[in-house]
Amino acid sequence: MSSKMRSFRVLLGVRVTAAVIAAVGAVAVLSYLSLRQGLDRQLDASLLNVATIQAAAVTDDPTGTMRFPEWELTPEEAASVRELNRYAQIWSADGESLVRGRYITDDLPLDSAALGRAASDELVWTRGTFQGRPIRALYYPLERLGELHTRHVLQVAAPMEERNRMLKSVGLLLLGILGTIGASTFAGSWWLAGKVVRPVDRIIDQAEGIARGGPSRKIDAYADTLEYQRLVQGLNDMLGRLSAALETQKRFAADASHELRTPLTALRGEIEVALRRDRTAEEYVKVLDSALEESERLSRLAEDLLTLTRSEAGVLKPHFRKVDLVDRINRTVSRLSNEAQEKGIELLGPGGSPVEASVDPDLFDRVVWNLLGNAVKFSPQGGRVEVHLVRTDGATLVEIADQGPGIPEDELKKIFERFYRTDESRTPGELESGTGLGLAIAQAIVELHHGSIKAENRPEGGALFRASLPHAAVGDAARSPK
Ligand SMILES: Nc1ncnc2c1ncn2[C@@H]1O[C@H](COP(=O)(O)OP(=O)(O)O)[C@@H](O)[C@H]1O
Ligand SMILES: [Mg+2]
Incomplete structure (x- = not known):
């Protein structure tokens, strides 16, 4: 097999696997995206929740300083549940840190643009990094707490690591599933294709064996499947x-x-x-x-x-032409008249009105010549040979009857084989001049005209040859409107 040729197994494996991976992959990507969206929404919702609670819990002491409530978890307690980590810090609109939540010792990263927008009573979401960890932050205007806080903004933030980790592991899991499905699909279709192809391989092997001249002449592999x-x-x-x-x-x-x-x-x-x-x-x-x-x-x-x-090779191509068969036959009759006369044979052409048919005239003459020649050759002295043209519904029949010895019944078909001659005609003498090819040629020509030819014995003695030329194939005049 040439290297350019792809095996059916590979082709099937690759195609089926690609289709399955595309389908499963699309589902995986969609699930991944919707999971990410869900996680982000959850994180944002919890940040907003925290911000609302923290804002409500801000207490103003009489000096005007703010404090977060004391009921928060200790940093140690909070650290054990990382996802719970929530950082809070209150800023003045100028970017001055006013209060920091208990879990942080450093200031949260400040996005001044976000701070400015939050100072004018807008909720603003940002992303950033805090102490080397990615965070999600919410700037929450405290204006709503009362006049005292018109210039104060609460920032709450949460680490995104847990979300990222989850997304990563789900992503890897999905990739793993995809890989496994892809590999097993390929293996499965490879195996299946192998099973499907094996009989064809066996059949081809046997055919090649026969082509090399092996002992068998028939393919029996899977012949009953x-x-x-x-x-x-x-x-x-x-x-x-x-x-x-x-x-x-x-x-x-x-x-x-x-x-x-x-x-x-x-x-x-x-x-x-x-x-x-x-x-x-x-x-x-x-x-x-x-x-x-x-x-x-x-x-x-x-x-x-x-x-x-x-x-035989299909290069003998008839050139059909509309001709009068009566005329064509009579020409052959006169070509043979000398020979007939020598034997005292009466040779009678069809006569009567013209019978038109479209045939190849040269090939048609050849058929008549071969049949008439045989009739004269096998006729006894003084015998009579008659040619008749008969029209039937479907065909024009050319009938040539003689008074010769006829043909043994079991050889009526064989005489059309090449070189076949009945025993009588092989006896030495003038008859020997035949080649045994005349009838085979006549048959080949008639078949080129989509017709058929038959030999029979006449009840009154002698042979009758009948060539039938169908109208449909030769476009006989009898069928065309007059
Ligand atoms: N009109 C006929 N009467 C008796 N036998 C015939 C007649 N035409 C053909 N045959 C038999 O068919 C054989 C084959 O004929 P053909 O193919 O024309 O070969 P050939 O004429 O060379 O012998 C003849 O040898 C003869 O045995
Ligand atoms: Mg002959």
Whole structure:
């Protein structure tokens, strides 16, 4: 696997984990923020509370000096509960320290802007540091206590350490939870993806084994598992078709070379014999005639092989044209008339009014030529060959009937295979000139026209070949409005 390729496991793991972390993370951040807000509100509320109580408890002694009440905790008692620490100090509007609470020996840090605003009867919140500790402070105007205090401001403050510590530990806890969830999600999806992918791996392994030419010809891994059944079946079907195609191809190559070798050997033999000693001119002519015949047969064979392989490879493309089939067939009939006459065979074309259809004319002629050629070839002396054109609702039928020996019932299909020839037609003689490819070619061409071709035996004797060309595919004239 190339390094650029990402494995399904990693992909799934990363994606699922990212999604889970995003969701859980959002919840964690929201909880953290709302916790912080709650803590701040609580702190502020308690500071305000303290300020109100302290302000109410301020006592003026007759000399005009102020004191905080004596019932406060001692500094030692207060220190044991750090969060309870509340510092208080009263300032004059000019920033002069008037009274300090019991827990502090130093002045609280003074924010003069806040002091000024508080002196004009406003509650002011600030943050700062006191003795190295972060604090939250409230400036509380004492004006409300009475005329005596119009210029006095109470500052109460509380350390924020406890709040900060709490936020930090909750933050860490949330991060820890997030990390754990992320890690276990990744591990879980990694494991799950592995489980999901394993069958595919096995199936691929087997397919590769087959591709390397292993003993098995079928994939059986997970073939009975619902989810993988179609995959395995599809692969097996493909393998089956491939090996069948390969088999056909091999047989075709073997048959083709055999068919090519036979005439070549004959040709060579004849020439060798002729060259063994001096010959008369007539003898040379005879040998050359026969050589010419053999080479004609060879080029016919080569031509047929080419047509078949081209149709097989899908490069034999029909060029459809609207033509009169009656006319096309009659041309082939007259091309064969000499041959027919020699055998005293009556060759009857379709006749009648034109039958238009859109076909590839050259390929169509080839089909008729092959079928008619066979009919003439296998007809006895004086026999009759008839061609009929029949229109049905869906197709135009080209029927070629002869009075020859017919075809053994169990070979009616086989004769369309390449190189297949029935035993009778293999007997030496003029019939030997066939290649066994004519019907295979005719079938290939008819199929290019989306039609079909069949052979049958006529009840009155002789063979009947019927090629059916569907209207839909060839756009027969019979269907177009007149
Ligand atoms: N009209 C026919 N009558 C009897 N047998 C036929 C006829 N046409 C074809 N066949 C049989 O089918 C075989 C295959 O035909 P074809 O493919 O044209 O090859 P070829 O004509 O070269 O023998 C023939 O060899 C013959 O056995
Ligand atoms: Mg033939």
